[in-house]
Amino acid sequence: MATEHAPNASEYIVHHLTFLTNKKQVGLVDWSVFHLDTLFFSIGLGLLGVFIMARLAARATSGVPGRFQAAVEIIVEMVADQAKGIVHSPKSREFVAPLALTVFVWIFLMNAMDLLPVDLLPKIWSWIFGAAGHDPHHAYLRVVPTADLNATLGMSAAVLLLCLYYSVKIKGLGHWIHELFTAPFGAHPLLWPVNFAMQLIEFVAKTVSHGMRLFGNMYAGELIFMLIALMGAAWAGTLGSGLLWIGGVIAGTLWAIFHILIITLQAFIFMMLTLVYVGQAHESH
Amino acid sequence: MNLNATLFAQLVVFFILAWFTMKFVWPPIMKALDERAKKIADGLSAADKAKSDLQLAEKKVVDELKKARESATELRAGAEKQGAQLIEEARQEAAQIIAQARKAAEGEAAVAAQRAKEALREQVAVLAVAGAERILRKEINAQVHADLLANLKQELK
Secondary structure, X not given: OOOOOOOOHHHHHHXXXXXXXXXXXXXXXXXXXXXXXXXXXXXXXXHHHHHHHHHHHHOOOOOOOOHHHHHHHHHXXXXXXXXXXXXXXXXXXXXXXXXXXXXXXXXXXXXXXXXXXXXXXXXXXXHHHHHOOOOHHHOOOOOOHHHOHHHHHHHHHHXXXXXXXXXXXXXXXXXXXXXXXXXXXXXXXXXXXHHHHHHHHHHHHHHHHHHHHHHHHHHHHHHHHHHHHHHHHOOOOOHHHHHHHHHHHXXXXXXXXXXXXXXXXXXXXXXXXXXXXXXXXXXXX | OOEEOHHHHHHHHHHHHHHHHXXXXXXHHHXXXXXXXXXXXXXXXXXXXXXXXXXXXXHHHHHHHHXXXXXXXXXXXHHHHHHHHHHHHHHHHHHHHHHHHHHHXXXXXXXXXXXXXXXXXXXXXXXXXXXXXXXXXXXXXXXXXXXXXXXXXXXXX
């Protein structure tokens, strides 16, 4: 504790952007590492979301609904309508529509973690970590799972798997492979490699952009919250720092209000793209 | 920005949550929504039916009222007619009774007059005899003049 000093801005941000891991990550890709904070918050929020909805669903009445039931019904109807408009197979919708609902609610909850004060949970965690006898300076915690590329790419990879599954299921394996080589340019043998390359690029681009879009938005949002928190932390009794502090309050308020839109919008976009990609898997070229 | 096993964990969790939602969240809510939609549709159609029923009933009421009014008018006209007929009959009966009574009275009067005439005739004969007695100062034998008297009686008729 003797060496304790207030972190400078870059230390503060780097500290906030470091994941809680089971072991140190070596290199860009390391399949033995888990982000414990991302897993904790994403699984926790996912379970929270679906259990609340399941509890409500178990008591759902077809009579006059309560306010909470009505609110959930609005979301469910919205998802059901979108699914009906995009995925034209009722059989597939039995799974895809609930999946879209899960995606929307889950991502919304994970994004909403951004609205908690940036230092709240990390600070609590550092107390717990310190109380457990570790160095509180190494108590890393990131509370927004969707600002972790692994989480968003994991979900978009799940959507890719769904697309492949429905492609094979709806079109049949033979027809699908045939399509991989003959669409979009034509069935001429010379065009087969080009077609296949195009299809591969399409799948990769879809999946990566799907995950990256959500990650980018939430990562940037989180970063801005941290910068605003730094403004607030500049308070040192002088006039200039006082103005910075006021600026931090105003900017924090505005950004948080704006972020309500972003977290909802990003959850909605991720859900819609999930439906669109699965819908595309049903259509022949 | 590191890629690691979190990705696969997230992928698996994603499917588990989606499966859970498909199993326990989606069907009950959709069922409630569909049931409510059906209830509302039923309610609306019932309201429509009630409305048309009401209109029908109102129409029927108007018809019945009209019919009742008509039949009342008819009844009244019948009653008046019957009343008039009764009065007419009574009048005729009365006239008949009066005529009968008059006839009976006339008959009785005629009989009485006849009787009076008879009585007078008898008395006239007696008076004539008495007068003649007085005139003749002589007793007349009634037995002897019975024929004469009878002739007189006959003439008085």
